[in-house]
Amino acid sequence: MLKEERHTYIIKQINLHNKVLSSDLSIELNVSEDTIRRDLNELAESGKVLKVYGGALSKSFHYPFQQNDIYARESKKEIARKVIGLIQPGMVLLAGGGTSLIELARLMPENLHCTVFTVSPLVALELTERSGVDVILIGGHLSKNSHINTGALTISILADIKVDLCILGTNGLSLEEGVTDSDWEVVQVKKAMIKASQKLAMVSIAEKLNSVQKMKVCGLNAIHYLVTDLDPADKMLQGYSKTLTVL
Incomplete structure (x- = not known):
């Protein structure tokens, strides 16, 4: 594979999953880790990714207020519009982090009155612009990779609340493995949120469907709503629609 092809593949994986590991890319691309490290250094120097120890992070994920840089933003806005249709006045919600949830916060109607708990400071900041939304930020250790609060304090607080609807993004979703992720701390928080x-609404752009990460969050039977940017009748969603509501 040519260097340009490797770079294209790496950027796509980072945009989809927010983070990549050099060790995983080495296996997927069948090249040495030294080659991957050089690729990531070049991409970082050109401003396309953020280089971190052991891998790289998405710039759009870490600088979400630069709205033009958000990957698949129109698809995420379509997902947000669908999720808003699930929210009734007076509901108590629990929101995860990520750019899809930030788009949801930006599109929340001004006159929709509800309470939102969230583990994401970025989602919380966006929601505070809506006068009808009562925002409660759940504390903990702020993860530099995921930009959500994690750890024992976060999980302890989550154990003491009960909400009507949890809205979560995903790094991997498949018929066989359910919801998966690549960060152990994030997995533990997501399990506590569920x-x-x-009820659980899982949001995912179509490109993440049928992908699997290393750590399991939950099976498909835990999901009540799967919200994507696709038409619910799309063939890609047929297997999912047999076990849950697809929007």
Whole structure:
């Protein structure tokens, strides 16, 4: 594979999953880790990714207020519009982090009155612009990779609340493995969020469907709504629609 092809592949994986590991890319691309490190250094120097120890991060994920740089932003806005249709006045919600949830916060109607708990400071800041939304930021250790609060304090707080609907993004979703992620701390927080909720809405752009990360969050049976940018009748969603509501 040519260097340009490797770079294209790496950028796509970073945009989809927010973070990549050099060790994983080495296996996927069948090249040495030294080659991957050089690729990541070049991409970082050109301003396309953020180089970190062991891998790289998405610039659009870490600088979400630069709205033009958000990957698949129109798709995420379509997802946000669908999720808003699930929210009834007076509901108590629990929101995760990520650019899809930030788009949801930006599109929340001004006159929609509800309470939103969130583990994401960035989502919380966007929601404070809506006068009808009562925002409660759940504390903890702020992850530099995921930009959500994690750790024992976060999980302890989540154990003491019960909400109507939890809205989560995903790094991997497949019929066989369910919801998966690549960060152990994030997985533990997501599990606690699901336990704290009566219903779960999982949001995902189409490109993340049928992909698998290393750590399992939950099976498809835990999901009540799958919200994507696709038409619910799309063939890509047929397998999912057999076990949950697809929007």
